[in-house]
Amino acid sequence: MTERTEEEHSAQMRRIQAARAKMMAGKTTEKGLVIVHTGKGKGKSTAAFGMAARAIGHGMKVGIVQFVKGAMMTGESVVFAAFADQVEFKPMGEGFTWDTQDRARDIAVAREAWNEVKRMIADPAYGMVIADELNIVLRYDYLPVDEVLAALAARPAMTHVVITGRNAPDALIEAADLVTEMAQVKHPFRDGVKAQAGVEF
Amino acid sequence: MTERTEEEHSAQMRRIQAARAKMMAGKTTEKGLVIVHTGKGKGKSTAAFGMAARAIGHGMKVGIVQFVKGAMMTGESVVFAAFADQVEFKPMGEGFTWDTQDRARDIAVAREAWNEVKRMIADPAYGMVIADELNIVLRYDYLPVDEVLAALAARPAMTHVVITGRNAPDALIEAADLVTEMAQVKHPFRDGVKAQAGVEF
Numbered sequence A, B: 001m002t003e004r005t006e007e008e009h010s011a012q013m014r015r016i017q018a019a020r021a022k023m024m025a026g027k028t029t030e031k032g033l034v035i036v037h038t039g040k041g042k043g044k045s046t047a048a049f050g051m052a053a054r055a056i057g058h059g060m061k062v063g064i065v066q067f068v069k070g071a072m073m074t075g076e077s078v079v080f081a082a083f084a085d086q087v088e089f090k091p092m093g094e095g096f097t098w099d100t101q102d103r104a105r106d107i108a109v110a111r112e113a114w115n116e117v118k119r120m121i122a123d124p125a126y127g128m129v130i131a132d133e134l135n136i137v138l139r140y141d142y143l144p145v146d147e148v149l150a151a152l153a154a155r156p157a158m159t160h161v162v163i164t165g166r167n168a169p170d171a172l173i174e175a176a177d178l179v180t181e182m183a184q185v186k187h188p189f190r191d192g193v194k195a196q197a198g199v200e201f
Helices: A006-025 A044-057 A074-081 A103-122 A134-139 A145-153 A170-175 B006-025 B044-057 B074-081 B103-122 B134-139 B145-153 B170-175
Strands: A034-038 A061-066 A087-091 A126-132 A160-164 A178-186 B034-038 B061-066 B087-091 B126-132 B160-164 B178-186
Touching: A006 B103, A034 A044, A034 A170, A044 A061, A044 A074, A044 A126, A044 A160, A044 A178, A044 B044, A044 B074, A061 A103, A074 A087, A074 B044, A087 A103, A103 A126, A103 A134, A103 A145, A103 B006, A134 A145, A134 A160, A145 A170, B034 B044, B034 B170, B044 B061, B044 B074, B044 B126, B044 B160, B044 B178, B061 B103, B074 B087, B087 B103, B103 B126, B103 B134, B103 B145, B134 B145, B134 B160, B145 B170
Parallel strands: A034 A160, A034 A178, A061 A087, A061 A126, A126 A160, B034 B160, B034 B178, B061 B087, B061 B126, B126 B160
Antiparallel strands: A178 B178
8 A cells, every 4th residue: 555645645636637637628639540450469359349349339330341251250240240230240251361272362352351341431321440350461462551541541531440450561550540559468378278259259 | 462473372371270270289278267458558448348249249147347437338338238138237436546536435446346346256157257447456556466366366267357457467467367468559649639439438
């Protein structure tokens, strides 16, 4: 326990409160954001789907396109199904690229998934569009990053776009409003624990 | 585009696939995990609530206790309400400690919220328990970390516990199975953008 008196505590908290109030007063802009979740840690897609849940709760229409089908989503899909009129969920990928072993097919599938994302981004009916694992596709050069940046730049003013996956390209980070890196501090796979319901899928 | 031939691509992907298959074959353990989301970046609570959605989809009962009520959750709460028989959501905190300016009350509220978490953790009916912003309370010494560690150690074998908040104590990181640090790369508050529906709450 700290040795500060109650009065010292209150005084410090009043200072923090005043500083925060001043900071928040300067924040008046509302706009659609480009949000990127990258890094080697867990939580990139999970946080994106958590944002989808938020957006659904606010009555928004949410589009979700998965570029890598192997990324498991059995748990979330039950919840999204309960809000089927608000959520359009498209698991487009064919699986991890090391499972397909066919670059030409991977490129074609990436292109098809991207066309869905482009359509959703261009349609102001969608309040949020999630391009799950798009960064993987960009990393493998299956899709030109310039084409992604052009679609983001041309989107309706209030559309949020969330892009996940390791190795986000620098140009995308540059264009984004909000970028979080999920860093792995500790992972139970190292101890022989397998992927489990509710945690990984 | 890379200059590799299709055959080189396939060969490399087969090597990656074989290495992954070998790695995954060693992962056979199932157990309840202690999961910590910490760091200064966004997505700590969002990813925890995304895990709640997953767990709900798998039919689990999920308990969620919020230690800081100011952490907004209006969006998620609509979704959780649709699964009210599976989700027990307790927003216990009184608001940020700089708003209450009353340490004694903050400690009492933290204790009350912790008692709820302890009850949920001890009850094997809960497949997942989320202690949102518990790290904040530990940081301010409003609750002894040893008491938290003891409850975690005594939990049922298959219960997942997710703890969020900046500044996770070292002892908690040590005890956890899975720790992710959400690092802030870029944040739109810097550009005067305010907290928005679907993104922050």
